[in-house]
Amino acid sequence: MKLIHCADLHLDSKMTSNLTKEKARERRAELLHTFDRLLDYAEENRVEAVIIAGDLFDTKNISATARNTVRDGILNHSDITFFYLRGNHDADSFLGSLEEMPDNLKLFGDSWTSYPLGDGKVIVTGAELGPENSAGLYNDLMLDREKFHIVALHGQISEKAPRDGAEYIDLRKLKNRGIDYLALGHVHARGEGELDPRGRYCYPGCLEGRGFDECGEHGFVLLDIDPEAGTFRREFVPFAHRRLYARQVDVSGCMTTRDIEDRIRKSLEKEPVSPENLLKIVLTGNIDVSGEKNLDFLIKKFDPEFYFLKIYDETSLEVDYRLFAQDQSLKGEFVRLVEAAEDLDSQQKAAVIRCGLLALAGEEPE
């Protein structure tokens, strides 16, 4: 019996923090398309059930397209059972919009709800965590050890309640309860581990990375369960339409934009990034205060090579005050004055010096 465990799809996510409106709209459509592709994958691979361990939607304000895509996807795959555990991002708006609850859509409440699968040897149990039930829910979990149990939860693994009252999962309280697979959601990075000698817990991560804090491979976990033996195999299936990369490039010693470009190029040659992906380049290192650095030029240069490119300048300016010690010019006087300023830190001094030197050199002060 095959099951898909996915979570944190965050459909209808705005995604405008990095992207332009047009690209954000395109990415939203791609998220929906990825969900559709997941359903097709499930159909083609004879998957019996899809467990969505929370945050199917990003916001309570769901667009009609997202709502209809999910609803039609569920209705059109009537042979697949969908276990939808609502996460902290989900609201009732999707369910509220359904004129009739599809037979193949199974929901969970704030107490444990179980659904048998197949001939009843596989049981999917879940509960939607909240500030009220996070602490006291575990004691109510009673599982028949004769059966294969999947337990779905959405929250952060923690041994104590966070201050903000967010949902948390105390793995200690779930040990030795007969759980074979703890299907978790909430953490956007993939992760898994041993729950107890019998079971494992797993975060599949988000289905598609949205921001540069969600770099790396994203997809879902495909479970292949042998109900008779009570065993299962799991496989992570990379499924994201695009990947996000954050690449740090040390440009120390570069005196010109061209030097920086060469440094970036070398980095990309070493670890290539496909054109369909999103890339964030973070420039690091120390640059001489008199060095020339034009980020606009660099973006113009590299942007066409990727779906999206962002360059962050996290370099530090380096000032060799010795060079200006004997400089009997206005520039030398200026640098010495700034150097002597006590109310500025070194980076502020460097910034002021760079700004002044650029201006005195006839360039636009940065």
Place this chain on the structure above:
Amino acid sequence: MRLVSCHIENFGKLKDFSLSFEEGVNTLCRDNGWGKSTLAAFIKVMLFGFEEEKSRDELKNERKRYRPWQGGVYGGRLEFETGGERYEVARTFGAKEKEDCFSLRKKATNLESRDYSDAVGQELFSLDRASFARTVFVSQNDCGTAATDAVSAKIGNLAEDTEDINRYEDVNQKFLSLINQMSPARRTGSLYRQKEEIGRLEERIRGGRGVDRAIEELLGRIHDKLAEQQALKEEQTELLERQRRIGAWKDIQAKREAYEALCREYQEREESLKAERGYFPGELPDRSRLEQAITESGGLSGGSEAVRIFRLSQEEAVRSGELERLFAQGCPPQETFQEKEELALQLQDMRGTLAAEQLSAGEAQRLEAGKARFSDKVPMLQEVDQVIADWSSCAERKNVLGQKKLTYEALRGIAQTGANGGGRKNGRKSARPALWAGLLVCGAAFLLAGILIMAGQPAPGAIAGALGAVAGVYCIWLLMHKGGFGEKREETQRDLPENDSLRQMEEEIREDQEFIENTVRNTEAFFARYGIVWEASPWDRENGVLGSLYSFKAEVREYITLSERERNAQTDRFNELCLQASEELKRFLGAYYPEEDLKEAQYAAKLNRLKELAGEYRALKEKGERFRRAEEGLSSLQKRIRDFVETLGMEPEEDLAGQLLRIQERLLSYENSRKEYEISRQRREAFEASENVEEIRKPCPGEEDTGDLQEINQRLEEIADRLERIYGYVSEDNRQLDSLREEADALSEDRENLEKLREEYAGESQRYELLKTTREFLEQAKISFTSRYTGPIRESLGKYYEMLTGEDPGRILVDANLNVTIDEQGMQRETRFFSAGYRDLFGICMRMALVDAMYQEEKPFVIFDDPFANLDGEKLKGGLKLLQRIGEEYQVIYLTCHESRVG
């Protein structure tokens, strides 16, 4: 560096002017208007070119200002010495800069040199034109000075890197401009605008907080509705299950009842069939045979009726016996009676005829008279009729004859007249008189005819009409054959028609006369032959002949008739026939009436009576025969039907036809019962085949939960209604939710924009602060940088000030920006607050102090264009003394207009 000489070709008012310069002070004292300032300007222009080239003001635009008054080549030469080398600069000026010519030659070789370009002044002094004007060129009324960037740079003697200090003012302006552009305090500042936009977004977001609350409320409402919907659906499901169970039970119950009904029906049909079959003791009657018997039995009533009808009554039987006896020898057929009746009629006719032909006495008398009169010959009626016709015709012709004659005479006269006229006149007119005469006669004839007819004389009227017609025909003939009024008829033919017509009329008249005469003669002979009186008077004769003829005709006719009757009455054969007929009839009748002596007059009545009796006899005979046949048929039919009934094992009843119908009815009833039985059986078997009878007969599970189906249905309807309403509410709420979500999206976008804007604002603010800080540091650096050479300048300034005024140079102060202040009564005062003489004094001193600082190695020449004009006598002395001292170190070109200012 020093000037050697100059030659002006044409420059302003100066023309072909040459001047040599010595080392030290070169004084040129000329009257006002000689062109001293023009000479000074010439030297400057030869080194730096023109300034204010683009100005339309001719005073400012030097190219225009110094255009040669008298025309000629615009320009000149200037020889100078620097670095031990002498050069000659030659310039000529056109209307525009591009028309200018420049050349530099080394005096030693007189070859063109590239040691300096056309910016020779800037290259020599490392100063731009403005800085030159502010330092070594002290013009009249412009003794003041200010340190330009170039001056500062020059003063700083930082020849290896003077770009930054040169650019300081630009940089400072750039910073100021940027700071102003970004200023958070100015409305045009980008930070101000960002802040405003942030405020607007914050305000919008504050205003939109209600949207989230509304969405929450709406979602809550939808949630409640959905919860209710869910509960209702669960109840609906439960009720539907109950409904289904009850329905299933009711189905089985209905089936059971149906099956039981089928069984009951089957049993009833079976019993009914048996009962129906019991009516027939034997075999079931064959339907066709029964129908045939019924058809035949239809004849029973007819037969009985026939027997009843044809049965002879007692009277008829007696009468039949009597007639039997009458016609013992046979009853003559109808034809015999018809024949005898005809014979009797003939006899009667003959007897009548005989009686009619008998003449009366009068008639016999008149017959005898006739015989006497017509003893010779009996005239034929046709003959008499001919005579009458001739006489009538004769009378008519007589009547017309007169007219004809008149006409003839008239025509004849006309013809003669025409013939005579024709000989005299043109042939064309020859027919006209005859025509007019014809028309006249025609008209007169018709007029006469009309009068006669009106007068009751039709015959003469007709004749007159005929005459008119003849005249008319004649006229037509004339028109046709003679041309009438025609023109082509020739004279040779003109007499012929008139002659023919007249001849014809003559012939007719003659014929009429002959006829009349013959008729009168013949009629008279006829009268004489038969003794009819011929009147002597012609008038009586004319009027009486016809009457006599008609009377005679009547006599002849009567005579003929009477003669015929007399002949008929005297025929024997006729009598014999009467006798034969009478005897035949007597014989015939006598056979039936032997005892009666029948008279001829009784024959017809007797015959008629006998005929009636014979008819009666035949009718009774026929009736009796029919009765016999009806009786036989009825008996036979009854027997057949009885036999049929008996074959069915039944006792024939009196009313056989009724019995047969009853049998048919019962048979039909039996057959219907049979069909119903079969149907019932088949239905039961079909039910048993389609349903599990055993199951149906078993008690139904949940049979006790019959519930109130009506109540359940009612509740289901209520739930469906409520669900529909909820659906409607949820749909409406969802629509509202969509709308609110759009607002929420817009708010979300606003929030994102706000966040971005805040980030941008923070970044911009940081940059703003950076720019401000940088500018401040640059300003400090500039001050610090320049303050380092203000000391030597102040020293130099003090030296010159003391030299010029003899006053304590300690009062003179110079700041880092090279602004001069004077310590006056404990306050540093700017020079602009002093008198014009002092200002010039300070300016000259400052200039020379700057020149000292700027040109520490090769000293330049200094031009003084009457700078002491504003000085009083004491200060003028000092000024001239200063000039001598400067001349010791610099080449001085001193231009003045007054001898008093010459040292």
